[in-house]
Each structure stands twice: as structure tokens, then as C-alpha cells.
Amino acid sequence: MGNDYKKIILLKGFQHINDKCFNMIKSLLAEDLKLNSKMQDEYDRVKIANLMEVKFPGPACVNKLIELVKEIDEIKDLAKTLRNEKLKVLKKNKEKGATPVQKRKQDKSSLGQSTSTASESLGPESVKDTPVKKKKTTKTNESKRMKLTEEQSQLPGLSVTSTTSTARLPKTPQMPPPKPSSSSSTKKEETARLSIGKIEDITTRTADPRMKLSPEQSKLPEISTGSKITIASYFQTPQKLPPTTSSSSSTKKPRLKSVPKEASREEGFQRGPKEVMVLKATEPFTYDVTGSKEMFHATVATESQFFQVKVYNVALKEKFIPNKVIAISDYIGRNGFLEVFNVLSVSDVNPERKMEISKSLIQKAKATPKISHLHLQDPGTFVNGVFLVHKKLVYNEFIYYVIQDDTGVMEVMVYGQRLTSINCEEGDRLTLVCFELANTGNKRQLRSVIHSFIKVTKVKQRTTTQS
Incomplete structure (x- = not known):
């Protein structure tokens, strides 16, 4: 099935x-497919499709391509074609998988019909015609009567050991219509006598002072043996008990939400709008x-969450002003970032x-994680923070920085001329x-990727270099 989706791609x-749009798509997929600059230049359409099939199995690979083409004006109409082709494959796979299931259901249904005996599906005419079937019906009715008696013995409120509230008594059950009988009492009358017998038994036992009722039973409505009780009135909605006062429920205040420790994540295309306040932007x-x-990076927050944002249109920099409230729509959640293109x-x-954003949430959104905490995080996590450079090592096209705080040290690998050309020294x-x-x-190691950003603060000279 996966091959069908790769064909669509x-x-x-x-x-x-065209090549221009394809290169744009490769760039947007760089993080997901782990493409470095050389791979982005050399990989053709077939290789990219193979990687997408592995990274996003099944229809997810087509969904990923749909998300990307929708953001590119030149090819956004292609999204409709891709969506229709995906639906065709889904429909075809569904039809293939439905036949065996339907067949098993039909076999089970026919088996059930052939083995059923003396059931109600035979109808009243069949019961009357055959003496044997009439005998079975009598046994069936007898078993139903016995079952009803057993169930009555378990009704809430009819046993001294029961702690169930009368508010949970069952509704009026559906009883079969009475059949002509030489006996003067009907089934409902028999049920009433059984119920009254149970009630009288409770009254007799509870009259003994040695028998103590539980707190729940002591709140049940009083039952008098002298009153006339009918089964119809017994199964009506019972009187509700007075509400019990609870100090925990009446005085409990709403629990305040805790401040999130990490940036919130969203996955896939999001219509929005999401109103946020800008905390900072590069x-x-x-x-x-x-x-x-x-592009540029930004950190935004709601009253209860904060988010890391990638903005691929620098004209939006004038919108991302600290403490300004804006609305973000039609964005993509990916790898812990909200990505904005348009x-x-x-x-x-x-x-x-x-x-109204709490100071603690703002501090958490701007905070630098401790290095000891980073050693416990899962690989693939993206990190933001300000760290002190302890050592600097240069190897060909790579620069290795050793960063340090009061909890430990970690290595940072920087690659690419854009980042390695920045002047950063020990201290x-x-x-x-x-x-x-x-x-x-x-x-563990921190590595630069295509969207990484570095800013250097010269501690000795008190000057700043940005990239």
C-alpha cells in the first residue's frame, strides 16, 4: 500500500x-529528512520520495506534500489533485479489506439462525402449533420467573447489607404481557408479593435493636408494612436523598494551572487563529x-502556554514586537515549532x-535549560539558550564549542560557513x-542545523555580534 502513496508523490x-519549487520543498523537508546542504543539492525527486516514504509511512507522506505545496503560491492548486489521488487509494484499500469481514459476519449470522431453538423469533404461531415447542416455552417462562426473583433479591434498598442509594433504583422493566391462566394472580402481582415479602423481611429484621443500619441505609425512605404497595408505584422514580454536605467539594477552590516546563507542541496544519503575545524575536x-x-525565530505565549515560532517571511518582523498581541493563522506545527510562511x-x-500572562510563565519561556537537564532529554529535541563558552576547537569546516554551567558541560558542533565565520572565543x-x-x-551533543541561529556576546568588550 505504501508504494501506492509513493507513486502519488x-x-x-x-x-x-518545477526545479525552483522542488528545491523549496527540499529545504522545508531538510529537518524532517535530515538533509544537509550537500544532500539538498544532490538528491533528486526519486531519492526525496524514498526518504518521505520511510519518514512518513502510508498516507502521511502524501499529507506532508499537500501541506508544503499549499504554502507555495505557484503550485498550491496541486494540493487538490494530490488529495483526490490519496482518497482513491484509501477507497481501493478499504474495498479490498472489507470483503473477508463481511463474509465472516454473514457466516456467523447464518450459523446463529440454524442453531437457535425455542426463541422469540419463531413467533406466537409456531409456539401454538407444536406441543413440544409449547413445553419449551413454558420452561423458558419459568426460567424467566426464576431470574426475576434472583434479580429482585439484589435490588438496591431491599437488603440490609446494601449500601446503594435509592436514587439508583432501576426504571420500570419491560415485562411480557400476561397470558390467560387458571391462577387468579398475574405475573406483576406475583412480583409485587415477592417485593412486599422482601420489605416485610427487612422491617422484621431491623426491628431488632441489635441490628444496626449503615449510614446510607439510615437515610432510605421509611417503609411501613401497613401501607399498600403496588409494583407500579414501586418501580417509579424513587425519592431522591437530600444532598450530603462535603467540606472538600463545597470549599474546594479551582486549582491553578501549573506553568509548563517546555514549549508546547502542535502537529500538522492549523487553521487558527491563535492569539498570542510576542515575548522575543531574533x-x-x-x-x-x-x-x-x-527567516527569523520568535517566542510567543498565551495565558497558559508558550511556543517557539519559525517565521519564513521577514516582512513579518514588524509584527513580532515584544509585548504586542497578534493573531496567527494557517500555520504548520512541526518538530516543536509553529512555522509561518505567508x-x-x-x-x-x-x-x-x-x-494576562504570569511572570513565571514568561521567565520559563525565556529561560536557559540546565546542561544536566539536556543530558536527560531525548535526541532530536531542539534547544534554545544562552551558554558560557569554556573551550573552542577548530577542525576544518567544523567548530566545536564546549559550553559550561554550574551543572555540567556539553559540546556544541557548528557547521557551515554562515555559522563558523562568526567570531566567538572562550569566555x-x-x-x-x-x-x-x-x-x-x-x-550528548548540540548540533547546528539549517535553521540554527547564533548570537555572540563579547563579555570582555561588552559588544555583540549577530548572525
């Missing part, structure tokens, strides 16, 4: 996308080797709109945004 998707920077693609996806709200403070946590040997 290749034949209905990539085949109709400067725009160029993130591809051609120098034509720009300038129309961010809009202003009423200037009088204020958001400086290094601001890292969108660095991926990875395993290297038996230790």
Missing part, C-alpha cells in the same frame, strides 16, 4: 513541480547557501486587547537558537 506531485538571517532565503498569516488584533556568551540535541558516541 512522484507521478502526481514531483513530476508537475534578527532576520539568511539560512540557505544561495543567500536567497531569510505574510497574511499574521494579523493585528484590537489595540486594547491585553493578555564569550553564546546564544543558541534551534540547535538539535544528538548522540555522539556515549555522550
Whole structure:
């Protein structure tokens, strides 16, 4: 089935996308497919389709391509074609899988019909015609009567040891219509006598002072043996007990929500709008080797959550002003970030709109994680923070920084001319945004990716370098 979806990607998707748009899609998939700059330049449509099939199995790979093409104006109409092709495959697979199930249901139904005996489905005519069937019917009615007696013995409120409230008495059961009988009493009258007998038995036993009722039973409505009780009145909705006062329920105050320790995550396309307040934003920077693609990072929050945002349109920088409330629509949740592409996806709200965000939530959103905590995080987690550079090592195209805090040390690997050309030395403070946590040997390491951002604060000179 997975091969059918890969065909959609290749034949209905990539085949109709020009090189410019295809390169854009590869760039957007770089993090998901772990593509470095060289792989983005060299991988063709078939290789990308193979990677998507593995990373997003089944229809998810087509969904991923639909999300991407919808954000690119030149090819956004292709999303409808991809969606229709995906539905065709889903329908075909559903039809293939439904036949055996339906067959098993039919076999089970026919087996049940052939083995049933003396059931109500035979109808009243069949019962009257055959003496044998009439005998079975009599036994069936007798067993029903015995079952009813057993159930009555378990009714709440009719046993001294029962702690069930009368508010949970069953509703009036559906009883079969009475058949002509030489006896003067009907089934409902028999049931009434049984019920009254139970009630009298309770009254007799509870008259003994040695028998003590439980607190729940002491609140049951009083029953007098002298009163005339009918089964119809017995099965009506019982009198509700007076509500019990509870100090825990009456005085309990609503519990305050705790401050989240991590940025909240959302997955897939989100229509929105989501109203948020901007906490901080980086400067725009160029993130591809051609120098034509720009973006910036931001941190935003609601009253109860905070989010990391990637903004791929630098014209939106004027919207992401700290303490400003904005609305974000038509964005994509991916890898712990909210990704915004279109300038129309961010809009202003009423200037009088204020958001009451606690200081503790703002502090948590801006906080730098402890290095000891990073060693416990799962690989693939993206990290933001400000760290002190303890050592610097240069190897060909790579730079290794050893960062340190009061809980431990960790290695940071920086790759690519954009990031390695930044002047950062031992003793400086290094601001890292969108660095991926990875395993290297038996230790953890922070690695730069295509969307990573670095800001260096020169502690000695008190100057700042950005990228």
C-alpha cells in the first residue's frame, strides 16, 4: 500500500513541480529528512520520495506534500489533485479489506439462525402449533420467573447489607404481557408479593435493636408494612436523598494551572487563529547557501502556554514586537515549532486587547535549560539558550564549542560557513537558537542545523555580534 502513496508523490506531485519549487520543498523537508546542504543539492525527486516514504509511512507522506505545496503560491492548486489521488487509494484499500469481514459476519449470522431453538423469533404461531415447542416455552417462562426473583433479591434498598442509594433504583422493566391462566394472580402481582415479602423481611429484621443500619441505609425512605404497595408505584422514580454536605467539594477552590516546563507542541496544519503575545524575536538571517532565503525565530505565549515560532517571511518582523498581541493563522506545527510562511498569516488584533500572562510563565519561556537537564532529554529535541563558552576547537569546516554551567558541560558542533565565520572565543556568551540535541558516541551533543541561529556576546568588550 505504501508504494501506492509513493507513486502519488512522484507521478502526481514531483513530476508537475518545477526545479525552483522542488528545491523549496527540499529545504522545508531538510529537518524532517535530515538533509544537509550537500544532500539538498544532490538528491533528486526519486531519492526525496524514498526518504518521505520511510519518514512518513502510508498516507502521511502524501499529507506532508499537500501541506508544503499549499504554502507555495505557484503550485498550491496541486494540493487538490494530490488529495483526490490519496482518497482513491484509501477507497481501493478499504474495498479490498472489507470483503473477508463481511463474509465472516454473514457466516456467523447464518450459523446463529440454524442453531437457535425455542426463541422469540419463531413467533406466537409456531409456539401454538407444536406441543413440544409449547413445553419449551413454558420452561423458558419459568426460567424467566426464576431470574426475576434472583434479580429482585439484589435490588438496591431491599437488603440490609446494601449500601446503594435509592436514587439508583432501576426504571420500570419491560415485562411480557400476561397470558390467560387458571391462577387468579398475574405475573406483576406475583412480583409485587415477592417485593412486599422482601420489605416485610427487612422491617422484621431491623426491628431488632441489635441490628444496626449503615449510614446510607439510615437515610432510605421509611417503609411501613401497613401501607399498600403496588409494583407500579414501586418501580417509579424513587425519592431522591437530600444532598450530603462535603467540606472538600463545597470549599474546594479551582486549582491553578501549573506553568509548563517546555514549549508546547502542535502537529500538522492549523487553521487558527491563535492569539498570542510576542515575548522575543531574533534578527532576520539568511539560512540557505544561495543567500536567497531569510527567516527569523520568535517566542510567543498565551495565558497558559508558550511556543517557539519559525517565521519564513521577514516582512513579518514588524509584527513580532515584544509585548504586542497578534493573531496567527494557517500555520504548520512541526518538530516543536509553529512555522509561518505567508505574510497574511499574521494579523493585528484590537489595540486594547491585553493578555494576562504570569511572570513565571514568561521567565520559563525565556529561560536557559540546565546542561544536566539536556543530558536527560531525548535526541532530536531542539534547544534554545544562552551558554558560557569554556573551550573552542577548530577542525576544518567544523567548530566545536564546549559550553559550561554550574551543572555540567556539553559540546556544541557548528557547521557551515554562515555559522563558523562568526567570531566567538572562550569566555564569550553564546546564544543558541534551534540547535538539535544528538548522540555522539556515549555522550550528548548540540548540533547546528539549517535553521540554527547564533548570537555572540563579547563579555570582555561588552559588544555583540549577530548572525
